[in-house]
Amino acid sequence: MNRRFHRPALSVIAACLFATTAQAAGPGNDPAALAKVRDTALQSDYAYQRLEDLTDLVGPRLSGSPGAAAAVTQVADALRQLGAKVTLQPVKVPHWVRGEETASLVDYGGRPSGVTQKVVLTALGGSGATPAAGLTAQVIVVRSFDELKARAAEVKGRIVLFDVPFDQNMADRGLAGTAYGQAVAFRGAGPRLAAGMGAAAALVRAVGGAAYRIPHTGATIFKGVAPIPAAAVTIEDSLLIARLSKRGPVTMHLTLTPQTLPDADSFNVIADWPGTDKADEIVLVSGHLDSWDLATGANDDGAGVVSAMEVINTLRKLDYHARRTIRVVAWMNEENGGRGGATYDALNKKLAEKHFAAYEDDSGSGRPFGLRAGISQAGAALLAPLQAALYPMGAGAFRREDVVGAGDLHDLEDSGVPSFEPWIDSSDYFNYHHTTADTFDKVNPENLRRHAAVMATTAWFLANLDQPIGRANVVIEKRAGK
Numbered sequence: 001m002n003r004r005f006h007r008p009a010l011s012v013i014a015a016c017l018f019a020t021t022a023q024a025a026g027p028g029n030d031p032a033a034l035a036k037v038r039d040t041a042l043q044s045d046y047a048y049q050r051l052e053d054l055t056d057l058v059g060p061r062l063s064g065s066p067g068a069a070a071a072v073t074q075v076a077d078a079l080r081q082l083g084a085k086v087t088l089q090p091v092k093v094p095h096w097v098r099g100e101e102t103a104s105l106v107d108y109g110g111r112p113s114g115v116t117q118k119v120v121l122t123a124l125g126g127s128g129a130t131p132a133a134g135l136t137a138q139v140i141v142v143r144s145f146d147e148l149k150a151r152a153a154e155v156k157g158r159i160v161l162f163d164v165p166f167d168q169n170m171a172d173r174g175l176a177g178t179a180y181g182q183a184v185a186f187r188g189a190g191p192r193l194a195a196g197m198g199a200a201a202a203l204v205r206a207v208g209g210a211a212y213r214i215p216h217t218g219a220t221i222f223k224g225v226a227p228i229p230a231a232a233v234t235i236e237d238s239l240l241i242a243r244l245s246k247r248g249p250v251t252m253h254l255t256l257t258p259q260t261l262p263d264a265d266s267f268n269v270i271a272d273w274p275g276t277d278k279a280d281e282i283v284l285v286s287g288h289l290d291s292w293d294l295a296t297g298a299n300d301d302g303a304g305v306v307s308a309m310e311v312i313n314t315l316r317k318l319d320y321h322a323r324r325t326i327r328v329v330a331w332m333n334e335e336n337g338g339r340g341g342a343t344y345d346a347l348n349k350k351l352a353e354k355h356f357a358a359y360e361d362d363s364g365s366g367r368p369f370g371l372r373a374g375i376s377q378a379g380a381a382l383l384a385p386l387q388a389a390l391y392p393m394g395a396g397a398f399r400r401e402d403v404v405g406a407g408d409l410h411d412l413e414d415s416g417v418p419s420f421e422p423w424i425d426s427s428d429y430f431n432y433h434h435t436t437a438d439t440f441d442k443v444n445p446e447n448l449r450r451h452a453a454v455m456a457t458t459a460w461f462l463a464n465l466d467q468p469i470g471r472a473n474v475v476i477e478k479r480a481g482k
Contacts, residue, residue, distance in 0.1 A: 026276060026321050029464045033320070034389035037460045040314045041453035042393065047310040048445045050078060051303060055296035055440040062293040063333040064095030064264035071289050075305065075330050076269045082312050084271035084328070091343045093333040095264040096125055098293055099257030101231065105241070106136065109248030116253075117240070121203065121231040122215040122294065123256045124187065125336040128227030130201070134255035135229070137200045141245045145186075148193060156198035159252055161205070161233070162186040163242045166430060168209035176426035177363070180433075183207045184218065191220045191230035201229040201254055205238035210431035213237070217292050217434045219336045229256040268340045269330040273312050274321060275463065281324040282351075283463040284358040284417075285311050285455050288334035288408055295438040299429065303443055303451060304361035305330045310452035311459050322463030324356055331408040334362070341408035345415055352415040357462045357469065359420040360406040361451055364429035365443045368422040368454045370397030374404035375418045376470020383469075386461040395454050397423055416471040422454050 027033035058074060061067040072088065080086050103119040105111075139159045142148045148160065164186045170179040184207045191202035206216040213234045220230050231254075233241070244250045269289065275281065287304020291297020308328045315326070331340035348355070357375075370390065373380065380400040387396045404419045413419045432438045462469070 026323070026464070028323075029385060029461055031385065031389065034385070034457055034461060036318060037314060037320070038389055038393060038453050038457045040317055041310055041456040042449050044310060044313065044449065044452070045445070046313045047306040047452045048443075048448050050306040050309055051298060051443060051448065052440055054302050054306065055298045059296050060293045061289060061291045061297060062096070063093035063266060063290045063336060064261065065293065068266055068290055068332065072267050072269055072332070075289060075309070079269065079271035079309060079312065079328065082316050084273055084312050087270040088267040089270055089344065089347070091266050091268055091332050091339050092263045093266045093339050094337045095261040096336060097259050097261060098123055099129065099259060101256050102134075103231070103233075103252055103254045105244070105250060106253045107249070107251035108244045119233055119237045119241070119252065120213055120215060121233040121237070122217045123258050124191065124204070124217060124230045124232060125219040125292070126222060126227060126260070127191075127220065127230040127256055127258050128222070129257050129259070130229045130255055132257060134253055135200055136251060136253045139241055139245065139250045139252050141242050145193065148197075152197050155194060157200050159201045159203060159254060160190070160194040160199045161203040161238065161241055162190045163205050163238045165205065166207050166209055171209055171430060172427050174427070176429060180207060180430055187218050187232065188221055191228060192222050192225055195222060195225040195228040199228060201256075203231055203233050203238075206232050206235050208235075208430040208433055208435065209428070211235045214435045214437060217294055229254060231256055266332045268332050268344055271312060271328040273315055273326040273328075275325040276321055276323050278323040279325050280354055282327050282355045283322070283324050283459050284327045284329055284355060285459050286329040286331060286358070286360045286408060287362060288332070288340065289330040290333050290335050291438070292335055292434050294434065294436045296440065297438055298440045298443050299364045299432055299438050300434065301334070301362045303365040303448055307361050307448065307452040307455050311456045314452070314456045315460070320460070322460055324463040326459050326463050334407045338408065341411050345411035349415060352412070352417055355412065355417040357418045357420060358409050358412050359455060359458060360409045361422055361455060362407050363421065363424045363426050364433070365447050365451060366425035366427070366429055367447045368395050368424050368450050370395050370399070370423040371454070371458065372399045372401060372404055372421045372423050373418065374401050374413055374420070379418065379469030382465065382467055386458060389457055389461070390454060393450060393453060395450065399423060418469050418471060420458060422451060
């Protein structure tokens with residue numbers, strides 16, 4: 001060292017170097033740092049305020065709609081205000097618009113003269129259209145795909161109703177996702193199978209647990225066949241039609257006039273909080289920005305988007321930068337196409353190895369109890385300090401899985417990126433899912449803070465972890481080989 005420097009000058013220089021080094025290195029995964037991230041998120045109302053903005057000011061956000069475009073602008077601007085580096089990633093999305101949707105039972109056994117009964121329903125995304133004046137046909141009620149196949153000779157020219165219940169008893173016991181998967185298979189594939197047999201239209205019993213005469217929309221897929229009119233009817237109306245069908249033939253007049261327009265231009269919103277010595281590696285946190293058009297998508301999935309935004313807000317407050325870059329993504333078009341996730345994966349195939357982990361929150365805003373992770377057994381053992389940090393807030397539960405299969409992350413997971421989801425109480429989620437009732441007032445602010453805290457703590461921990469947590473390539477190869 002040159003002794004001509006004065007001691008005070010040396011002190012100032014040393015202090016500046018220390019500050020720069022400290023900021024670059026960050027506090028890492030010290031238990032106190034993890035607790036600060038957790039508690040800062042738990043004490044913040046930022047996510048709840050952004051959710052109010054998104055739902056009350058923008059409203060519904062179906063892909064291709066003015067609401068979806070406004071949401072991109074609103075969320076991107078908010079993330080810029082946090083100091084994040086924001087990129088809009090172009091995505092071509094489906095543009096399906098709902099038209100008129102009415103139905104009534106115009107004939108059935110024992111019907112009094114002059115009486116008809118209104119049926120409450122809503123078109124499924126991807127539905128074909130009836131003539132403008134509607135169509136009139138008999139309804140055939142089936143309760144399984146096997147029954148549909150057995151009664152194939154009766155299907156042509158008729159309206160097929162899949163009267164399959166959502167198992168709320170299963171949902172109440174922590175298996176809401178399984179219950180949903182069992183019932184939603186009929187929404188996804190039922191109309192296509194009915195169309196292939198010559199059906200005039202297809203109806204599905206609403207996939208949800210609450211019998212409040214509210215229909216649940218969602219996508220259906222007509223791969224390889226021309227779309228036919230398809231709708232979800234309320235639980236009560238499905239039960240009514242099933243009961244009346246025991247008395248004799250039931251005839252319905254149905255009008256559905258949706259349109260499938262040319263694909264629209266939209267965007268994934270990407271915001272980076274730069275890392276330090278491993279800034280080229282990414283820990284991704286996310287939710288999907290689009291929603292169905294019946295309501296404002298507060299649970300599905302506004303809550304996930306704003307929880308991810310809270311991650312950057314929390315780190316900004318603490319002036320924390322992890323070793324890896326933490327990337328927030330608000331996905332576009334999860335609901336009726338998955339184009340956002342597929343586009344991101346396609347553009348990042350060569351960078352899959354640089355994605356250390358990816359996290360998506362898309363199962364509602366119920367209380368989170370911990371994490372589900374698609375990682376190796378060895379990687380799971382590395383998460384003990386993270387579990388310890390989440391335990392004081394009642395979120396220390398952990399479940400390792402071979403494949404998580406999150407809505408927008410499954411392509412990344414297939415590319416080998418370890419994926420995470422919060423482990424959530426979803427027992428009442430499907431009361432509101434894809435309905436007119438998925439609004440801001442259904443979100444508990446304390447539970448939303450917990451979502452954000454779990455995501456922020458997990459992101460910080462993963463972004464500072466020294467060892468890899470195990471990629472999913474081997475699992476995907478086994479799955480593909482079935």
